[in-house]
Amino acid sequence: MNVIACIKRVPDSAARIRPAADGKSINAAGVKFVTSPFDELALEEALRQRDEAGEGTVTAISVGPPECADILRSALALGADEAVLLSRGEEHRLDPVMAAGALAEEIRECAFDLVLTGKQAIDDEGGQAPALLAEALGVPFAPAAVALTVEDGRAVARREVEGGLEILEFDLPAVVSVDKGINLPRYPNLKGIMAAKRKPLEVKEAAGRSTGRLELVALEEPPPKGAGRILGEGPDAARELAHVLREEESLI
Amino acid sequence: MSWSTLAFAQVSQAVVNGTAREVVTVARGIAQAGGGETTALVWGPGGAAEAGRELVGFGADKVYCCELPGLEWRQPDLAAVTVAKLIKEVGYRVVVFPSTARGADVAARTAALLSAPMASNVVSWELVDDTLEVVRPVFAGRATATVRLSGGPVLITVRSNVFSPRPAQGAGVVETMAVEASSAEGRRGVRVTGFEEGRRDRLSVGEAPIVVSGGRGLGGPENWGLIEDLAEALGPDAALGASRAVVDAGWRPHDEQVGQTGKTVSPNLYIAVGISGAIQHLAGMRTSKRIVAINRDPRAPIFGVADYGVVGDVFEVLPALTEAVREVREGG
Ligand SMILES: Cc1cc2nc3c(=O)[nH]c(=O)nc-3n(C[C@H](O)[C@H](O)[C@H](O)COP(=O)(O)OP(=O)(O)OC[C@H]3O[C@@H](n4cnc5c(N)ncnc54)[C@H](O)[C@@H]3O)c2cc1C
Ligand SMILES: Nc1ncnc2c1ncn2[C@@H]1O[C@H](COP(=O)(O)O)[C@@H](O)[C@H]1O
Numbered sequence: 001m002n003v004i005a006c007i008k009r010v011p012d013s014a015a016r017i018r019p020a021a022d023g024k025s026i027n028a029a030g031v032k033f034v035t036s037p038f039d040e041l042a043l044e045e046a047l048r049q050r051d052e053a054g055e056g057t058v059t060a061i062s063v064g065p066p067e068c069a070d071i072l073r074s075a076l077a078l079g080a081d082e083a084v085l086l087s088r089g090e091e092h093r094l095d096p097v098m099a100a101g102a103l104a105e106e107i108r109e110c111a112f113d114l115v116l117t118g119k120q121a122i123d124d125e126g127g128q129a130p131a132l133l134a135e136a137l138g139v140p141f142a143p144a145a146v147a148l149t150v151e152d153g154r155a156v157a158r159r160e161v162e163g164g165l166e167i168l169e170f171d172l173p174a175v176v177s178v179d180k181g182i183n184l185p186r187y188p189n190l191k192g193i194m195a196a197k198r199k200p201l202e203v204k205e206a207a208g209r210s211t212g213r214l215e216l217v218a219l220e221e222p223p224p225k226g227a228g229r230i231l232g233e234g235p236d237a238a239r240e241l242a243h244v245l246r247e248e249e250s251l252i
Numbered sequence: 253m254s255w256s257t258l259a260f261a262q263v264s265q266a267v268v269n270g271t272a273r274e275v276v277t278v279a280r281g282i283a284q285a286g287g288g289e290t291t292a293l294v295w296g297p298g299g300a301a302e303a304g305r306e307l308v309g310f311g312a313d314k315v316y317c318c319e320l321p322g323l324e325w326r327q328p329d330l331a332a333v334t335v336a337k338l339i340k341e342v343g344y345r346v347v348v349f350p351s352t353a354r355g356a357d358v359a360a361r362t363a364a365l366l367s368a369p370m371a372s373n374v375v376s377w378e379l380v381d382d383t384l385e386v387v388r389p390v391f392a393g394r395a396t397a398t399v400r401l402s403g404g405p406v407l408i409t410v411r412s413n414v415f416s417p418r419p420a421q422g423a424g425v426v427e428t429m430a431v432e433a434s435s436a437e438g439r440r441g442v443r444v445t446g447f448e449e450g451r452r453d454r455l456s457v458g459e460a461p462i463v464v465s466g467g468r469g470l471g472g473p474e475n476w477g478l479i480e481d482l483a484e485a486l487g488p489d490a491a492l493g494a495s496r497a498v499v500d501a502g503w504r505p506h507d508e509q510v511g512q513t514g515k516t517v518s519p520n521l522y523i524a525v526g527i528s529g530a531i532q533h534l535a536g537m538r539t540s541k542r543i544v545a546i547n548r549d550p551r552a553p554i555f556g557v558a559d560y561g562v563v564g565d566v567f568e569v570l571p572a573l574t575e576a577v578r579e580v581r582e583g584g
Contacts, residue, residue, distance in 0.1 A: 013512050014531045017394040026395070037513045094390065094397060097369075122512055123391055126372050128360045135364035140442045143328075143357045146506065157442075160507050161353045162456050163264065166326060167446035174442075180513050181506035213406070214369035217385065217398040228543070228558040230550070235572030237562040241544065242576035244560060251521045251542060252462070252486055252577060 001053035001150065004115045005046040005060045006103055006133075007039040007075060009068045010123040019219045025090045026219070035071040038118025041178045044185040046116045047079045049150060057081040059110065063088050063102045063206050076196035077188045083199070086206035094124045094216050100132035101208025107137060114155075115175045119144045127177075134175035142168045144179040255286025255379075258344040260335060261307055262355055263296035268303045271350035271459060273310050273417035278377070278410050279348045280311030280420055285379050288345065289313045290422060293335065293429075297325050301428065311420035316429040324433060328354070329441035332361035334431050339366065345404040346384055352459060356409050363407045370407040371399050373516070375414050375539070384408075392512045392535030411539075412459050413518050450507070454483070457491045457508055462521045465493030465510055465537070469526015469547060469566055473503035478570040479525060485577040493517065493537075495527045511536035526566045529554025546570070 011017060012032040020027045035043070046058045060075035062068040063086040072083035086102045107115060115137070120127035134141030142148075145157040146165075150172065157168045157176060231237040231244070245252045259279035261272040276292050283290040292312040294304030301317030308315060318334065319325075335358065339347060349359035351373050363370035374386040375396075383402045390397045401408070450456070457463055464486065466479040483490040494504040496511055510517055512532040522540035527533060529545070529552055537543070538557050545558035548565050555561045562569055 011391065013392065013535070015394075017391045019395065026391075094399075124397075125388075125390055125392070125516075126370075127356055128363065128370055128372065131357075131360035131364045135361075140329075141361065142442050143360075144353065159353070161326075162269075162459060164450040165448040166444050167448070168442045169445045170442040179506075180509065211367065211369060213402050214371070215400040215402070217400050219390070220396050220398070222389070222393065222396050225538075225557055228545075228555065228561055230555065230561040230563065232562065234562075234564040235568055237564065238546075238569045238573035239576040241560055241562055242573060242580050245521070245542075245544075245577075246580040249521075249542060252581060 001050055001056040001113045002111055003046040003049050003056065003058050004107055004110065004112050005039070005043040005058060005075065005080065006115065006117040007043055007060055007062050007071055008036045008118070008121045008123070009033050009062060009064050009071050010036045010121055013037065013122060017221070019221065023218050024216050025093070033067065033070070035074065036118050036121045036123070038120060038122070038178060038180070040185045041180065041182055042116040042118050043075050043078060043080065044183045045148060045178055048183060049114060049148070053150070056113070059084060061086065061103060061106060063092055063099045065089060066203070069201060072201055073196055074188065076199045076201065077192040078186060079192060081199065083201040085201065085203045087203060088206040092206070095210050095214060096124065096126045096128040096132060097214065098208050098210045100129040100136065102206035103129070103133050103208070104136035105207035106204070107133070113172045114150070117175065117177045119177045119179045130175050130177040137175065140170035140174040142170055142174060142176045145176050146179050146181040148176060148182065254345065255283055255288035256342070256344050257283040257288060257290050258339065258347045259290065259292045259312070260347065260349045260355065260358060261292045261294050261304060262350060262352065263294050263300040263304050268306050269459065270417065270461070271352055271355070271412050272307065274412065274415045275348045275350050275410060276307045276310040276312055277417045278415050279346070280422070282346050282377065282379070282384070291316065291342070291344070293338065294318065295325060295331060297321065305426055308422050308424035308426070309419055310417055311422045313423035313425065315424070315426045317426065318429050318431050320431060323444050323447065326444040326447065328357050328361060328444070330431065330433065331358045332365055335362045336365040339405050343404070345406070347405055347407045349407065349409045351409040351411050359407050359409045366405060368405050368407055369401045371401060372409045373411045374408045375411050377408070389539060392532070393538045394535070411518055413461060413520060455489070455491045457493045457510060457517055458515045460489060460491030461519050462486050462490040463493045463510070463517055463519045464490055464523045464525065465495065465527060466498060466504070466525050467495035467527030468497045470498070476503070478566065482523070482570060482574045482577065485574045485581070487581070495533055524554050524558070525570065527554055528552050529557065
């Protein structure tokens with residue numbers, strides 16, 4: 001089974017985000033970049049599906065600046081067979097149409113059975129790229145899978161919705177986005193890191209254009225939150241809290 | 253182009269949930285600001301249409317009712333194809349979806365079908381130069397993006413509990429809309445073939461107006477009764493949440509996790525119990541309207557975002573709080 005894992009390079013979840021002078025991108029100085037957490041799950045699932053099938057390859061693809069090579073190397077170290085960097089500037093970051101377009105143009109040319117993505121990237125948090133990608137490729141889309149099994153070209157996924165779990169069935173090839181709970185990603189080991197050096201990492205110019213109908217006007221830091229009120233310690237403060245929530249706030 | 257809007261009102265078990273009222277309220281607001289009509293598309297299982305008529309009272313000028321039995325209403329491609337067809341036929345300028353799991357999914361599929369611009373998790377909107385400008389949190393709440401969506405149709409999903417439903421009288425023309433179940437066939441889609449019901453007695457953490465969340469400070473899963481008792485005392489509006497530390501430890505299920513890699517919530521009241529307030533946890537709850545922190549460490553970062561704090565041991569504070577909540581709620 002040939003599986004493609006789409007991984008995005010994003011600011012570390014603990015990094016402070018400061019808008020750059022243009023007011024539209026982030027100031028990258030001092031910011032550590034990592035693979036988006038849901039995409040780590042997508043990559044892990046890709047490796048497991050390939051190994052389960054007992055044949056095929058895993059290709060990791062990332063759209064972004066040349067530094068995406070770092071997360072692609074990590075993917076190779078974890079067990080991906082090959083990697084593709086679709087080179088693009090910062091403007092892709094908050095434009096899912098552009099990212100999905102670039103991914104679709106590349107993936108269209110591959111013989112793939114399954115494309116795995118994260119549920120959403122932790123920078124733009126759009127959760128749109130997978131659906132756009134599936135539509136562009138003309139294949140089924142299963143969102144936010146917490147479980148995935150494949151047998152004879154047919155897949156079964158589960159996803160959490162309000163009130164419970166839905167079971168989805170579809171034919172491959174397909175795009176599946178993954179949610180927390182689907183697996184626990186493995187850690188890299190020295191052997192993997194050494195092996196990664198001999199694996200192919202191809203760099204190409206990204207295709208995919210913005211529609212021009214979604215324009216980022218401003219990126220700003222959220223207003224700081226005012227200091228809260230410490231009601232005190234222990235059970236007495238707890239009782240006061242209940243009264244405040246009822247009488248001052250009408251929340252309970 | 254007029255500012256006619258369409259609200260995708262997801263209805264379940266013949267109940268109009270809060271999110272359906274919220275999307276109609278937003279759709280009505282935009283239509284009024286720009287001068288246009290508001291339509292609600294009620295989508296749900298048997299009995300839902302009846303409940304959906306209630307939305308006229310939130311400003312819907314027209315209500316299309318799509319009632320689909322069995323698992324049909326759960327089919328995401330069918331919903332997207334139906335909504336896309338309606339948008340094309342009538343020419344709505346803005347389409348508003350809830351940012352629930354299902355709402356966000358149908359929205360993304362519809363946007364893909366129509367190649368329409370979409371913004372998710374919107375927390376405010378404005379009409380600027382005859383275009384829709386929206387604000388949405390990005391980078392897990394560490395920044396906000398102002399985004400302009402031009403032309404039509406444009407799609408937005410709105411964050412739950414941010415826009416308070418506002419009663420308003422719409423013209424209220426109610427029609428049943430036939431859905432061609434075959435219309436999504438021919439497409440290579442997914443099929444929902446089963447549903448496993450979760451807890452019926454509690455709302456899910458993403459949509460509840462009150463969330464009681466527990467962290468490692470609870471000491472172990474055997475102590476969760478303390479969290480459940482407080483939620484119980486707060487009534488049916490309260491849902492249970494958890495930090496990733498306790499989910500990863502297997503104390504609580506994944507669907508309760510709040511934070512960067514869990515659910516993003518913005519209830520009216522978020523109560524964090526024995527949670528330190530790591531940035532990844534704050535990412536999922538910092539936009540809550542009111543935040544309460546209970547922690548024995550007065551320097552815990554959670555107090556930095558809390559509106560109200562109680563310093564103390566959960567085993568002493570929680571029982572006292574639960575009892576006091578029961579008293580004030582029963583006191584009327
Ligand atoms: C990529 C990434 C993604 C992540 N995503 C998430 C996410 O989605 N959600 C999330 O929550 N975390 C997430 N985390 C983890 C996060 O960094 C923290 O590790 C986690 O939130 C800590 O959980 P906690 O507050 O329950 O535990 P701790 O940090 O251990 O805090 C326990 C708190 O309980 C208090 N306490 C202890 N005993 C008592 C007592 N008896 N009475 C009162 N208070 C007591 C302590 O003072 C302490 O403040 C993520 C981390 C990474 C790297
Ligand atoms: N620039 C990118 N490079 C690689 N994958 C991406 C990129 N942007 C989005 N994706 C994939 O699409 C998923 C959803 O992204 P988004 O729609 O931006 O929230 C991510 O988790 C990735 O798997």
